[in-house]
Amino acid sequence: MNPKYAPKTGDGRRARVIEEIGEVLKAFGKWDRFGSGSRHPNGGMTNAEEALFELEDLKGAIDVYLPDVRAIVHRDAAMAASNDNAKKS
Ligand SMILES: [Mg+2]
Numbered sequence: 001m002n003p004k005y006a007p008k009t010g011d012g013r014r015a016r017v018i019e020e021i022g023e024v025l026k027a028f029g030k031w032d033r034f035g036s037g038s039r040h041p042n043g044g045m046t047n048a049e050e051a052l053f054e055l056e057d058l059k060g061a062i063d064v065y066l067p068d069v070r071a072i073v074h075r076d077a078a079m080a081a082s083n084d085n086a087k088k089s
Helices: 010-034 047-088
Strands: none
Touching: 010 047
């Protein structure tokens, strides 16, 4: 990905994961409809090459977004524990 377009917020990183999931689904849809070795009539990558490219894109987007999700899980668990302690006291 061009660093110029790298998302700078958690929402942006999640949006990129969603976008890449869509591109993977499209690539596998073309693969299943037309075959792994088929390509667009105008040329370009084969469907299998496109799927590989988009899977690698998705993996990169997930790797970038995972720390955000981990932080949110930890934050929510801490808030839940704090709320439980408040109810007990
Ligand atoms: Mg992509």
